[in-house]
Amino acid sequence: MPEQSRLIPVSEPLIGDNVLPLVQECLETGWISSEGRFIEEFERKWSSYCGAGYGVAVNSGTAALQIAVAALKLERGSEIIMPSWTIISCAIAIIEAGCIPVLVDCDPETWCMNLDEVESKVSPRTRAVMPVHMFGHPVDMRHLATLAKKCDLFIIEDAAESHGAEVAGRRVGGLGDMGCFSFYANKIVTTGEGGMVVTNSIELSDRLRSLRNLCFGRDHRFCHAAIGHNYRLTNLQAAVGVAQIERVDAHIEKKRWIAACYQERLKNLSQVSLPVERDWAKSVYWMYGLVLHNSVPFDAVEFAHRLRERGVDTRPFFLGMHEQPILRAMGLFESESYPVSERLARRGLYIPTGLTLTESQIDRVCEAIIRVMS
Secondary structure, eight states: OOGGGSOBOSOOOOOOGGGHHHHHHHHHHTOOSSOSHHHHHHHHHHHHHTTOSEEEEESOHHHHHHHHHHHTOOOTTOEEEEESSSOTHHHHHHHHTTOEEEEEOBOTTTOSBOHHHHGGGOOTTEEEEOOBOBTTBOOOHHHHHHHHHHHTOEEEEEOTTOTTOEETTEETTSSSSEEEEEOBTTSSSOOBSOEEEEESOHHHHHHHHHHTBTTOOSSSTTOOSSOOOBOOOOHHHHHHHHHHHTTHHHHHHHHHHHHHHHHHHHTTOTTEEOOOOOTTEEOOOSSEEEEEOTTSSSOHHHHHHHHHHTTBOOEEOOOOGGGOHHHHHTTOSTTOOOHHHHHHHHHEEEEOOOTTOOHHHHHHHHHHHHHHHO
């Protein structure tokens, strides 16, 4: 297929040649399951990168969130505050722990949770808050940490989309009680499928390790005092992760270069809002989103269709938790409305940001966007 007619995908994984020797070692030694030296090395290197003392690798970002909430041992009916506009994994982790998700809207510019709304949602049953660092831009954890201390709340960071993002020079993941990561194929650091929880608490890290491994007994392996899960990561996947950490800074640099290219080419396009970067933040621009202004006479679905006709693939934004049919069917969020979340869901999408993206492809994407808008 000629280059000019090829669809430009949103994301293409980039593993790199440095992973092959490590994976080969796993195959040659037979250490391919959840035992092997790369598990510990991956945990140690990633937690250190995030400024945390301990890392517990699991098989997905969703699993990371689930064991993080479970590790707090909260009473059933406890409330955890989270943003409406995020992936459903956050709500699932809260619900499966017997807790209640309480929603706040998001900031219209950073798309992260609106911290001004958090304190108003704190009740006598609130025990934790779950900030989500959205599409590469972090939540202002300084503000949230002050509020959490005042209200005696745990903080579980969802940093799945923001590997290496910073708040006032400190990397996300290590800024709360626990930080949860995904290493899915389209993430800045990938193991294909995978995740990790990082923490500075040895007590929490011990609980997390037990929860990811069926809560096997210490004195009698098959005597279980708690309900755990088989959420283990394989040594093969950890080997890929170790190799990826060596490239994480280069991957972030490429993401920021892509974002700068888009910003320069689209800054005069009056019909869309572009991502912002607060002066206290370092965004890693995991994805580059666009939000149509209300004056544009079509929505994001039609925008995506028109771009695809011009050879550019896109992905839709999240649908707010308060609009999820399954959560409504469970009796959650009845009559609740979050206007910013609703607008983003209907007017937003993200465009190609894969690590293999070239400048000529960026030019093609921007030309297509400008033509659609004109």
